[in-house]
Amino acid sequence: MASSPSYIPYLCVAAAAFITTFLTVPLVKRLAIKLDAVDYPSKRRINTKPIPRLGGTAVFLGLVVACIVQILGTWYLGWPPVLVPHPRLHISYPILALSFTVIFATGAIDDVFQLKPKQKLAGQVLAALIACIGGLRIGVIVNPFAPGEIMLGWLAYPITVIYLVAFTNIINLIDGLDGLATGICGIASFTMFSMAVLSGRIDAAALSIALFGACLAFLRYNFNPASIFLGDSGSLLLALRWAPSRCST
Numbered sequence: 215m216a217s218s219p220s221y222i223p224y225l226c227v228a229a230a231a232f233i234t235t236f237l238t239v240p241l242v243k244r245l246a247i248k249l250d251a252v253d254y255p256s257k258r259r260i261n262t263k264p265i266p267r268l269g270g271t272a273v274f275l276g277l278v279v280a281c282i283v284q285i286l287g288t289w290y291l292g293w294p295p296v297l298v299p300h301p302r303l304h305i306s307y308p309i310l311a312l313s314f315t316v317i318f319a320t321g322a323i324d325d326v327f328q329l330k331p332k333q334k335l336a337g338q339v340l341a342a343l344i345a346c347i348g349g350l351r352i353g354v355i356v357n358p359f360a361p362g363e364i365m366l367g368w369l370a371y372p373i374t375v376i377y378l379v380a381f382t383n384i385i386n387l388i389d390g391l392d393g394l395a396t397g398i399c400g401i402a403s404f405t406m407f408s409m410a411v412l413s414g415r416i417d418a419a420a421l422s423i424a425l426f427g428a429c430l431a432f433l434r435y436n437f438n439p440a441s442i443f444l445g446d447s448g449s450l451l452l453a454l455r456w457a458p459s460r461c462s463t
Contacts, residue, residue, distance in 0.1 A: 270448025
């Protein structure tokens with residue numbers, strides 16, 4: 215069987231993420247209302263009516279279905295296997311998937327039960343540690359004082375954990391305006407997709423375009439006036455999913 219044109223797998227993966235997220239948002243809204251995962255108007259919030267959160271669940275489902283489509287396309291349609299890291303990297307995608315699941319679960323639990331700050335931080339640190347174990351580490355940085363690079367060695371672990379936790383909280387903090395966090399992550403993921411394609415990183419390209427499709431679908435409901443918020447389940451997931459594209463081993 216002849217291989218599909220290189221753009222078709224990306225289009226299918228993006229479409230799978232988009233359609234799944236788009237169709238599941240209404241279901242997630244009803245679930246959030248049932249669980250009372252709702253942001254009620256207050257002095258600290260800009261919404262003037264109750265808005266369900268937990269929207270990250272739809273984004274997470276979109277990414278899961280996109281991965282399934284990619285795997286099935288590789289098995290049966292001859293698509294290039296993308297869950298294989300670049301030869302220069304030593305990444306375990308199953309372990310990274312576990313990391314994404316942990317950060318999503320942490321955010322979802324917080325959306326429903328309002329975790330204490332230390333509990334939420336513990337979930338973020340755990341997800342970051344799992345990502346490090348999976349090979350996602352900042353192992354080398356450019357020397358700002360002389361030509362060449364600096365090898366971080368064992369320091370790569372604490373530095374990467376601090377970076378990932380800080381990054382997830384940055385995205386979480388900007389998720390205060392309708393569509394802001396989703397829009398920023400959507401633009402960034404499409405940019406990363408373009409750069410990954412140009413550099414031959416089909417693994418990063420597939421993951422980035424899946425995130426773009428999910429963000430684009432969620433924006434339909436998250437633009438001002440938003441009918442659903444990402445919640446921590448979404449903002450933490452988007453942050454951790456975007457952050458790996460900025461790390462290197």
